[in-house]
Amino acid sequence: MRHARRRIVRRGARLAAVGGLLYGGLMVTHAMASEPSDTSRANGSSTQAAADTGSELVSRLGTSRTAGSWIASDGRPVVAVTDTATAAEVKEAGARAKVVRHSMQDLKSATASLSSAPRVAGTAWAVDYTKNEVVVQGDSTVSTSDWSRMTKLADGIGDFVRMQRTQGAFTTRLNGAQPIFSTGGRCSAGFNVTNGRSEFILTAGHCGPAGSVWFADNQGSQQVGRTITTAFPGSDFSLVQYDKGRQSTAGANVVAIGGGNGVRITGAADPTVGQRVFRSGSTSGLHDGKVTALNATVNYPEGTVTGLIETTVCAEPGDSGGPMFSEGIALGVTSGGNGDCTSGGTTFFQPVTKALTALGVQLAGQPQASASSPAQGSPAPSVPASQGAAGAPGSAAPGAVEPVGTTGSAETLVSRLTNPRNVGPGLLVVAGSLIALVATRYIRTEQDRKAYRRQYSQSWG
DSSP states (O other), rough: OOOHHHHHHHHTTTOOOOGGGGGGGOOOOOOOSSSOOHHHHHHHHHHHHHHHHHHHHHHHHHHEEEEEEEEESOOOEEESSSHHHHHHHHHHHHHHHHHEEOHHHHHHHHHHHHHHSSOOOTTEEEETTTTTEEEEOOOOTTTTTHHHHHHHHHHHTTTTTTEEEEOOOEEEBBBSSSEEEEEBBBBOOOEEEESSEEEEEEOOGGOOOTOOOEEESSSSSSSSEEEEEEESSBBBBBEEEEEEOSSSTTTTTEEETTTEEEEEEEEEEEOOBBEEEEETTTTTTEEEEEEEEEEEEEEETTTEEEEEEEEEEOOOOOTTEEEEEEEEEEEEEEEEEEEBBBBBBOOOEEEHHHHHHHHTEEEETOOOOOTTOOOOOOOOOOGGOOOOSOOOOOOHHHHOOOEEEOOSSSOHHHHHOOOGGGGOOOOHHHHHHHHHHHOTTTTOOHHHHHHHHHHHTTOOO
C-alpha cells in the first residue's frame, strides 16, 4: 500500500492539465487512444447498431428463449438462444445465433440465489453471456471457510455457476489523501447533468455522503458545489450541485483526453458485452478495455452494489466517479474493482442511464425534456440496422476530438483545476477539509469526518 501511494503521489505531481468537474473527465497522463478518424467513427456507429440489433432481438424473443447478446470480434451481433426454432428467427433478423443450455431465466435464478445467501465481502458475480454461465469471483480477502460455503451453494445451483479466485481486492476507487477535493477524499467527476433548472456533476455515490462539499483548490477556499443526493450502497451514483446552480460555461459536456483535447459527449446509452470502451480518471488518465458482463453484483467492504457494468478497463484509487464512454456516448461512472493500471484488473461501473432515470436528470448540452416531466437520459444516435456488421468493436474510438477551451471572462473550474499551482501536497487536502468543516454548517462533525475518511483509506491495499 505504501508503494502504491507513492506511485499515486508521483502521478499527482505530474498533473499539468486536468479537465475536471466542469468538463466531466480528468487529466490524462498517458492517453492510450489516438484521435479517431472518420472511419473509426463510422465503425463505432456500426458497433452501436449491432448492439441495438442484439438487444432488440432479446427483448422481442423473451428471457425463456434467449440468454443475452454480445458483439463478436467481427462486429456482428450474437444472440444466445435455447432452441433451433429461435435460432432461425435470429438468423432471419440478420444476427448470429448460438444455441445454449440455459435461458436467461435460469441465469437470473442463479444470481438471485447467490444474492439471497449471507453476504461475503470481497465477492462478485455476473453472467457471462458468451459462455452461458454465472461467474462468481472471490478476492484475496475472502476466507477459506467463506469460499467453501459459497462453493457449496454454487454446486447446489448447478454446473453453470463457475467459481473463480482473483488477485487483489474489490474496493471502491477512492483515495483520501490526494486532490481533488472534498472531505470524503479524492474522486473524479463523471458527467455534467441538468434537470432543466439547475446543473450538477454526476459522480460515484461512495465518494461522499449528502452534504459533502467539493472544492476547486486544495486549500478549500474555492467551493465548487455540494453533494445533494447520493445512492450507495445498492447503487453507486451521486449528484453534486454547482454553487449558484450553474456551471461557468452552461451546457458544456466534454471529457478531457489530454494534450488540450477532449471528447464531446452527445448522448447516453447502455453498453453491450464485447464493446470497446474508454475511461478517464484523475489518477491514471485515459485507458480502454472491453465490456465483459452486465448486471454485475459486487460485495464491497462498505456494502453490496448491484446492476454494474463489468469491464477489463483498469482503474486506481482516485479514479472513482470518472466517466466511461465510447464514440461520444456516455456509458457509466467508475465504481470500483481490483488491480491497477500496471498489472491490470477488473473494474465495475455504474450505468449512466440508470442513474439519470433515478435522479430525474439528463446530460447537459442535450435537448431538454419538458419541465413538467422528469428528464430522461439521452439516447445514443440511431443507426440503420443494415450497418450492424460493418466494423469490429475493437475499432471503436472515444469520440469526436476537439480542443478543450473555456469561454467567458469569469474564471471557470477548468482554469482552476488546470493551474499547476493548485496541485499541491496531499496534506493540504486535509487542511482544506478542516476549512470546509468550519465554513459550512452542513458538513458532519470532525469526529464523523475522520471516521469516514478512515473507512475508505483502509478499503484499498
